[in-house]
Amino acid sequence: MNTKPILALDFPSEQHVFDFLQQFNEPLFVKIGMELYMQEGPDIVRKVKALGHDIFLDLKLHDIPNTVGSAMKGLAKLGVDLVNVHAAGGRPMMEAALEGLEAGTAVGSKRAALIAVTQLTSTTEEQMQREQKIALSLQESVLHYASLTKEAGLNGVVCSVHEAQAIADACGEDFLRVTPGIRLAGGDTHDQKRIATPDGAKHDGSSLIVVGRAVTGAQNPVAAYKQVRELWEA
Numbered sequence: 001m002n003t004k005p006i007l008a009l010d011f012p013s014e015q016h017v018f019d020f021l022q023q024f025n026e027p028l029f030v031k032i033g034m035e036l037y038m039q040e041g042p043d044i045v046r047k048v049k050a051l052g053h054d055i056f057l058d059l060k061l062h063d064i065p066n067t068v069g070s071a072m073k074g075l076a077k078l079g080v081d082l083v084n085v086h087a088a089g090g091r092p093m094m095e096a097a098l099e100g101l102e103a104g105t106a107v108g109s110k111r112a113a114l115i116a117v118t119q120l121t122s123t124t125e126e127q128m129q130r131e132q133k134i135a136l137s138l139q140e141s142v143l144h145y146a147s148l149t150k151e152a153g154l155n156g157v158v159c160s161v162h163e164a165q166a167i168a169d170a171c172g173e174d175f176l177r178v179t180p181g182i183r184l185a186g187g188d189t190h191d192q193k194r195i196a197t198p199d200g201a202k203h204d205g206s207s208l209i210v211v212g213r214a215v216t217g218a219q220n221p222v223a224a225y226k227q228v229r230e231l232w233e234a
């Protein structure tokens with residue numbers, strides 16, 4: 001899998017995306033999430049893919065197994081590289097997602113890697129315990145979801161950098177740890193709670209990093225992306 005930093009295209013319209021992407025003269029690994037997909041629908045995926053970029057379709061499916069399996073079968077037809085569900089949906093839901101993804105992948109095409117969100121990087125331990133009534137540490141909860149995800153046969157998880165190494169130790173190096181919440185040193189943390197720098201992520205066991213506003217909100221996005229990439233690849 002492409003290991004470039006995954007750039008989150010959290011924009012309100014197709015035009016914003018194209019204006020942003022035309023600044024870059026190279027194929028990127030980009031993430032299309034709910035904001036853009038809800039505005040533009042599956043066509044935005046086809047159009048960004050046609051520009052030659054690899055795509056993480058970050059829709060975080062979470063519903064009953066039958067619904068998620070069918071939805072994943074449809075998403076598979078878009079030919080993206082990485083897709084996800086919420087691990088909190090449970091093992092049968094994750095297994096259905098995998099079945100749907102396999103069933104929807106065209107013969108001769110590579111199936112997208114399927115990963116599951118553990119605890120969002122915007123969640124603190126205190127908030128998780130109080131709101132979700134989970135009587136574990138955040139690290140234990142994330143590790144539990146990672147093990148469940150592995151048992152369901154998926155390829156990895158979304159977690160913060162803080163849990164990445166423990167997941168690699170428990171689930172194996174090949175099990176993906178995709179980590180959002182990436183910020184350049186001293187940058188605005190926005191709504192993220194479990195954050196790390198690109199070099200911290202590399203050092204602490206991330207397989208792939210996801211970076212959005214630190215690049216999209218920078219005065220010079222190309223320079224900010226270059227800085228993230230250099231720190232990640234150093």
Ligand SMILES: O=c1ccn([C@@H]2O[C@H](COP(=O)(O)O)[C@@H](O)[C@H]2O)c(=O)[nH]1
Binds near residue numbers: 181182192214
């Ligand atoms: O736990 C999660 C899961 C997904 N995300 C997504 O990643 C990006 C992060 O954007 P930033 O601007 O770098 O904060 C965003 O699209 C989220 O939906 C996450 O942050 N945490």
